[in-house]
Amino acid sequence: TLATLCADGLLRFWEVHTRSNVGAVSASANAYIGALDFSPDGSLLAFSDARPGWITISNLATGTSFTTNTYTSRVTALRFSPDATLLVSRDWDDTPIGQRGKGTIKLWEIHADRLTLKHVLSHTGWGVSTVAFSPDGRRLISTSVDQTLKLWDVKSGRLLHTQKSPVGNPNAALFLPDGNTIAVANFDSTITLWDVTNEPWRERAVLQDNGATWGLALSPDGTELASGQANGGEVKLWSLTSPSERNDWLPFPTNAFAWFFSTDARRILLALTNQTIDLWDSATLTKAATVAWPETNTRSFALHSDGNTIASGSANATVTLWRLNSGVLSKERSFSVGGQRVFVVLFSPDGKTVAASAGWPGSQGGPITLCDAARGEKLVQLPDVHTYHMRFSPDGTHLVSLSWDGNVKLWEVATGRCVWTGKHEQTAVDGAFFPDGRRIVTGAWDTKARLWDAASGRELTTLPVGSSVAVSPDGRRVAIGGGVDAVKLYMFGATHQPLEVATLVSRANGVEAVAFLPDGQTLVARCREGFQIWRAPSFGELAANEKMENGK
Template sequence: MTIVIDEVAICHRNKIISVSFSPDGRQLASGSGDATVRLWDLNTQTPLHICRGHKDSVICVAWSPDGKHLVSGGKAGEIFSWDPQTGKQLGRPLAAHKGWISSISWEPVHLNAPCRHFVSVGEDGDARIWDVVLRKCVICLSGHRAGVTCVKWGGDGNIYTGSKDGTIKVWETSQGKLIRELKGHGNRINSLSLSTDYVLRTGAFDHTSKQYSSAEEMKKVALERYNKMKGSGPELLVSGSDDWTMFLWEPSVGKLPKTRMTGHQQLVMQACFSPDGRWIASASCDKSVKLWNGTTGKFIATFRGHVRDVYQISWSADSRLLLSGSADSTLKVWDVRSQKLKEDLPGHSDCVFATDWSPDGEKAASGGADGVLKLWMG
């Protein structure tokens, strides 16, 4: 991969905490400690819009799977909705959380099109389902005994929340009732990933970048893609924790884990399924990235090369390459088939906090403590 951007043109005034490509891969959003969200033109590699309104750091940014909405959650507890085409703020901030927003996940487009619902979780221990059209919270999911760190809205309609209390809760979304609690971790949950994450994120969009004229067509295509990806079995969920372990779950089937995955010697910062669901990759403060079988959870390989904590990982669309970002200021690209380092990507001057690989597979982005956003081409 090669660096293609002008560093001077793309600096935030503070650390970059989150980066995310749009579902069709045409736009990129970044959230920063400078309290702004920036939308980038991927053709010119320049800022398209600077979105102001947050009072403090922007912790997370999330695109709706139909690409029509971008929402951002901040340290001050508010959520903003932005028009991705103009960068303009849509309505008032959504304020109900009593602590910072940790994570946001949208309702899959194959369940509801056009997209209008998303779920946010925060330090106050609550999960809230929002209607972006009505601009209000429609359901509050309460029950965790500590802050909620991560959330996923699954393809079967259930919501999964992971918390500092060490538990994962499974919720139905029509009334917000708790379906079951998944216990096993001995410390906070840092990461949740579903085996269907890639198709849930991209909805009806694929590598052809086809655009759709109606929500109905988009919903139909998204459902076909989801069913093909899911197959006959249930969605799988992997969780990563401060207790150095991961668990593989079948959360729609029962509350017992399918397997416990051990081997890391420090906190597991992130665990995520490959787009094809065949693999799970994990990033840890033990300076390593590990590869696991996505169906059984069996250990496959350890990727070593970073010299400090590994914070985040992102998969290429074809599930062949893995990008890792570290406190050592570098990114590394790993080849899954050869299980070796493919590219060493220096360039940041400080910790790399955020990475993402575009759904079309053509580019990757990284951001970190130096406030610089870098775009890398495959």
């Protein structure tokens, strides 16, 4: 159950799983409700109203309550400690804007019929906007409209750390269940996840909301984060998982000249100028193997999802299949695909077919050649030239080609027939099928991503951002990067209209490729200087754009 207090003085209760209003009671005769909080076990409810300094504690089990006058100004934030023995409050600082005021935070010990003062914490600034306990109750986070966040020791009342917000005023903050991550709602319509393990704090992720978020709440089991907007009455739920201690950044070695994802994105292949290749695990960014590479004219690679089969394309229009066994690389077969150098080589999802294209610009180019991986026999040639990239459909029956001239073409693999042709204004560089194969998203150097109906080729929508694209395994999320230092995450509904739900900031310039791992909870980006991964909750919005307003 979720509780919300509104300016009409009503306390409303919501059933989270059904998104329905299950009741409302009058919390105050005053028109303004300042703050409220449930105790962790749900037995106590604390709230304040428009009267200066009044805090009411209601015992929901016994139906009893008491009220304490604690301030000379209005109380606008309340939080119970995890064990419900303490209550933290902060008041509305009436200092005029432009003058430095003194935001007052008070820690109270809770008794059966009264509150007693434990500490007064001074957060000098233009007013404290929120306060929250850590999961173990030992620390307290406070935010202020002077654009600072402060971490306090609860036992002593000592200030532990002050962090300057890089995006303006923080409106709300709370700890995530791990105790080392703080979610901060910002005035610029973002929610920042801070890692507070070390100083200075590190940004783990930035979630993109639709408007300024003024309230945050964590579900009792710690798996969902709720954010509420001041304008529009929208409440969003974000799916949370415990932050991982695994690496999230793999810088490129100085001698790396090419890098590729495996078919399922579980592995990364780095080709090095010292005639070796490195294989890395995408989920952990740890090295799995280093293998000597026997060829000197290799220009492109493809890594099968089994992690042991490699296809290489050479400068003499030859594709070679290799098998890696216990760190030893052996050649299985080679076949010519026509044209000049092999620019792109690709495995089908089942690994039975290899696609290769000699589509280098300014050359004669060459067709896309489909070959049987087991026998090396040519199956069909697709009369496309200057192909920049290509992707198989999930069932392997179709292939989309993306060309230097901006063309997007869908091909029937069995017959080589071109089903339809679409067009970008500049070079089309990436594409991805939705899991059901019914839609395709493509990106181009014109920094526009386009969504296509796979059956008809009809353009469904255009997004004014990005060239690299990826679709999550459940088909609910589309990641778009390219040319900027961030990845935009969108959700698509049945209407095909995208909703931007997160901006994932990269450590390095230029996101050149993105891929979801099969778990759907991990996103990998290839940047100009390395690989970066993000894990939920940085992009795991559970219920996008769902309104909980007036019971609707």
